Amino acid sequence: MPPKSGHQRVKQLGYDGDDLYYDDDYSDEGGGDGLSPEDKEQMRQGTIQVKAALASSISVSDAEIQEALWHYYYDIDKSVTYLKSKSAKVEEKKSSGKLDILIFGLKKLFPYPIPRQSSYKHVAVSAAEFFNDTPWLNVPIHRRGEIIVEPLYPRGGLLGGSSKPSKLAALAAARKRKQREDGVASVPDNADTSHDKEPDRAVALLDRLSLKDRAKEKAPPSLGSSEQPEELSKKKPRQTRYPVRRKKSPSPPPVQRREEPSGPIPEPSAAIEIPDLRAPPSTFAAAMIGANRMEPQPRPLRGSMFSLPYIHNGWFTNANAFAGPSPDDIVMNAQAKGQKSKKVPSKQVNGGKSTNKLTESVSSLTIEEAPKVKSKNLNVLQEFEKSNMKKTASFVVIGHVDHGKSTLMGRLLYDLKVIDQRSVDKLRKEAETIGKSSFALAWVMDQTSEERSRGVTVDIATNYFETEKTRFTILDAPGHQDFIPNMIAGASQADFAVLVIDAGTNSFESGLKGQTKEHALLVRSMGVQRLVIAVNKMDTISWSKARYDEISQQMTAFLTAASFSPKNLAFIPCAGLTGDNIIRPPPDGTIPGNWYSGPTLVEALDASEPAKRALSLPLRLTVADVFRGGVMNPLSVSGRLDAGSLQVGDTVLAMPANETATIKGIEVEGEPVDWAVAGQITTLHLADIDAVHLRLGDIVCSPAAPIKNVKSFQAKILAFEHVVPMSVDVFRGRMNAPAKVTKLVAVLSKQSGEVEKKRPRIVQPGSVARVVVEMEREMPLDSGTRIVLRADGATVAAGLLESV
Numbered sequence: 089m090p091p092k093s094g095h096q097r098v099k100q101l102g103y104d105g106d107d108l109y110y111d112d113d114y115s116d117e118g119g120g121d122g123l124s125p126e127d128k129e130q131m132r133q134g135t136i137q138v139k140a141a142l143a144s145s146i147s148v149s150d151a152e153i154q155e156a157l158w159h160y161y162y163d164i165d166k167s168v169t170y171l172k173s174k175s176a177k178v179e180e181k182k183s184s185g186k187l188d189i190l191i192f193g194l195k196k197l198f199p200y201p202i203p204r205q206s207s208y209k210h211v212a213v214s215a216a217e218f219f220n221d222t223p224w225l226n227v228p229i230h231r232r233g234e235i236i237v238e239p240l241y242p243r244g245g246l247l248g249g250s251s252k253p254s255k256l257a258a259l260a261a262a263r264k265r266k267q268r269e270d271g272v273a274s275v276p277d278n279a280d281t282s283h284d285k286e287p288d289r290a291v292a293l294l295d296r297l298s299l300k301d302r303a304k305e306k307a308p309p310s311l312g313s314s315e316q317p318e319e320l321s322k323k324k325p326r327q328t329r330y331p332v333r334r335k336k337s338p339s340p341p342p343v344q345r346r347e348e349p350s351g352p353i354p355e356p357s358a359a360i361e362i363p364d365l366r367a368p369p370s371t372f373a374a375a376m377i378g379a380n381r382m383e384p385q386p387r388p389l390r391g392s393m394f395s396l397p398y399i400h401n402g403w404f405t406n407a408n409a410f411a412g413p414s415p416d417d418i419v420m421n422a423q424a425k426g427q428k429s430k431k432v433p434s435k436q437v438n439g440g441k442s443t444n445k446l447t448e449s450v451s452s453l454t455i456e457e458a459p460k461v462k463s464k465n466l467n468v469l470q471e472f473e474k475s476n477m478k479k480t481a482s483f484v485v486i487g488h489v490d491h492g493k494s495t496l497m498g499r500l501l502y503d504l505k506v507i508d509q510r511s512v513d514k515l516r517k518e519a520e521t522i523g524k525s526s527f528a529l530a531w532v533m534d535q536t537s538e539e540r541s542r543g544v545t546v547d548i549a550t551n552y553f554e555t556e557k558t559r560f561t562i563l564d565a566p567g568h569q570d571f572i573p574n575m576i577a578g579a580s581q582a583d584f585a586v587l588v589i590d591a592g593t594n595s596f597e598s599g600l601k602g603q604t605k606e607h608a609l610l611v612r613s614m615g616v617q618r619l620v621i622a623v624n625k626m627d628t629i630s631w632s633k634a635r636y637d638e639i640s641q642q643m644t645a646f647l648t649a650a651s652f653s654p655k656n657l658a659f660i661p662c663a664g665l666t667g668d669n670i671i672r673p674p675p676d677g678t679i680p681g682n683w684y685s686g687p688t689l690v691e692a693l694d695a696s697e698p699a700k701r702a703l704s705l706p707l708r709l710t711v712a713d714v715f716r717g718g719v720m721n722p723l724s725v726s727g728r729l730d731a732g733s734l735q736v737g738d739t740v741l742a743m744p745a746n747e748t749a750t751i752k753g754i755e756v757e758g759e760p761v762d763w764a765v766a767g768q769i770t771t772l773h774l775a776d777i778d779a780v781h782l783r784l785g786d787i788v789c790s791p792a793a794p795i796k797n798v799k800s801f802q803a804k805i806l807a808f809e810h811v812v813p814m815s816v817d818v819f820r821g822r823m824n825a826p827a828k829v830t831k832l833v834a835v836l837s838k839q840s841g842e843v844e845k846k847r848p849r850i851v852q853p854g855s856v857a858r859v860v861v862e863m864e865r866e867m868p869l870d871s872g873t874r875i876v877l878r879a880d881g882a883t884v885a886a887g888l889l890e891s892v
């Protein structure tokens with residue numbers, strides 16, 4: 089029977105399949121013994137002859153004989169030689185108590201006792217088990233593996249090899265012959281002398297020569313020598329159905345391998361000069377390991393061993409590359425030191441005992457501070473009085489979506505020649521190309537592409553114009569309910585409001601249910617007292633007096649109910665699209681029966697009394713925008729100066745970040761100025777502050793009288809919807825923060841403000857109440873600040889902070 093395949097044998101050992109080394113030397117092509125009748129006959133006769141040759145000198149099974157015959161192509165002599173030497177070796181091992189163990193060619197590296205499970209020489213070992221206690225990069229020398237480069241062509245052995253002896257073998261044979269002739273003690277020959285054929289001895293000698301250190305070990309003869317009968321080698325390939333060998337033989341020939349000395353590994357002999365071909369460590373490796381470790385190290389102990397670089401030196405395990413500061417750390421530490429002790433001469437930094445030149449030189453580097461912005465130290469209030477400045481006023485334009493706010497303001501600016509004909513013609517053309525020609529004037533205010541393509545104002549648009557008496561700032565607010573927060577931001581900067589109402593059929597009514605009502609209530613809650621009501625699109629109702637009267641009456645009733653004083657309400661009929669009654673009365677014949685002879689819109693605006701300026705109060709500027717004001721002004725903010733005054737060179741405090749900044753420059757209405765006072769919408773160019781410390785809605789204040797960051801407050805509110813303890817968003821200017829109404833303190837009288845009911849469970853819409861609000865994060869708030877409470881996209885209430 090031919091030998092079993094490696095697979096079968098491994099299975100017999102009963103190891104875990106994952107851990108096994110599968111000897112994949114065979115492929116079973118055909119199964120069974122697969123011998124042709126001629127093979128069978130040859131095998132039968134060969135077996136008989138080998139048995140006869142061996143006689144009873146050794147005990148071998150038929151299977152072993154047949155295996156040998158198979159590998160030696162039925163060569164009787166070689167088979168006999170092989171079987172004898174095999175038997176002799178097994179006997180020798182038995183007597184010395186050793187078992188030849190083969191583990192992936194890693195002989196002597198396996199530290200554990202290997203069970204004698206069978207007489208097979210291959211023992212499968214788990215790689216995980218083998219490396220179990222092996223630390224990374226610190227493999228003990230006795231555990232290190234080696235890669236043995238096998239010759240490209242098989243050595244002499246069962247595989248056969250060359251059909252004639254190599255030159256070396258022939259030389260060895262000749263030398264041996266000479267030694268015998270000279271009577272010199274020959275190298276012990278393990279081969280059976282009964283088959284003392286010259287070529288066999290030569291090959292055996294060759295084996296010993298190639299394994300010098302095995303001389304003492306009585307190596308088995310190299311079986312299957314390169315010597316093969318010519319006729320056998322010329323045999324046509326067999327059509328075998330035996331397992332076909334692929335690479336190497338598992339058995340019976342022993343795999344040639346390097347023997348390791350069992351004791352400590354000897355140092356290479358000094359007499360043998362072996363050139364060190366290793367490249368020196370790279371710069372990186374040198375940096376990691378340390379320059380002082382760069383002296384020549386002993387070369388690896390075994391020249392044929394491939395191992396990790398530097399591992400022999402123990403550098404990696406001993407060197408702690410990160411123990412000291414990195415070059416970057418050295419520089420940064422030095423810079424930090426240098427900053428902390430800017431005024432200290434560099435000599436004193438190290439107490440004159442500089443140990444690190446790099447540290448010293450870096451710490452001595454100081455960056456000259458840019459010259460501070462010079463303040464003119466003006467008395468701003470005196471300057472303001474002296475300036476005889478035209479009165480200024482800002483108004484927010486509010487009203488339901490599409491009621492004509494932007495168009496009205498565009499027309500106003502156009503008629504006042506703030507924008508020229510050419511610009512308007514250009515806008516008309518552009519609007520026509522996208523089929524929105526009626527929006528051309530609105531585009532004077534709506535300048536973003538989104539606003540223009542959608543025909544809807546999104547954010548507050550600011551513009552300026554002046555009349556004989558007043559300089560006005562327009563804050564055009566979006567009418568859409570989605571942009572109420574932006575409207576709130578605009579309203580927080582306004583002295584009064586212009587409420588635009590579409591007089592068209594049903595438009596007024598739908599607006600009264602929508603943002604006409606909400607906007608009016610919001611601005612009132614935010615402190616706006618005066619309203620100019622522009623009853624717009626009068627052209628669409630042919631200037632109907634009845635309709636105008638109807639709208640005026642309803643609105644007066646509603647607004648007075650919302651705490652507006654009738655004397656602060658002015659109704660102006662107009663048509664923004666045609667420009668009638670904006671800056672001049674409509675042409676004759678426009679108004680049927682000339683029933684209106686009152687002021688134009690601009691006259692009504694001019695008649696408004698500006699709110700008192702809080703000049704003497706501490707500085708407060710609500711940031712409505714943060715932007716890059718140009719090459720020289722990398723950080724600028726704009727917003728209404730609610731209180732106080734400021735000038736170039738002042739130091740201000742940004743809250744809630746609590747960071748100071750220097751005012752480099754001031755602009756009012758696009759013009760650079762030296763100072764600004766309360767009531768003006770101002771741009772500040774700032775220095776000495778990082779942009780991360782400034783956000784929309786922040787407060788710029790005086791470091792001497794800073795605003796407080798607060799987390800909870802009590803407020804007097806007007807309820808737009810039912811108010812209960814609930815989650816809300818608190819809006820103040822551009823700022824908003826999530827919060828909770830935690831306590832309903834009382835319901836108050838609308839007229840007197842006295843407590844009507846303590847601790848109500850609910851506040852009805854339209855009622856005035858006192859509530860406690862707690863925020864998730866701190867916001868800079870003063871008593872008297874106007875706030876709005878919104879929830880789920882709707883305004884719940886608006887009011888005034890009573891205490892913080």
Ligand SMILES: Nc1nc2c(ncn2[C@@H]2O[C@H](COP(=O)(O)OP(=O)(O)OP(=O)(O)O)[C@@H](O)[C@H]2O)c(=O)[nH]1
Pocket residue numbers: 487488489490491492493494495496526527530543544545565566567568624625626627628662663664665666
């Ligand atoms: N007939 C007529 N149409 C007008 C008048 N004023 C505005 N419109 C039209 O009404 C539409 C909306 O005008 P906008 O000025 O965009 O309205 P708005 O209130 O600013 O809209 P939002 O800002 O988005 O709330 C445009 O088609 C205008 O041409 C007017 O006096 N007469």
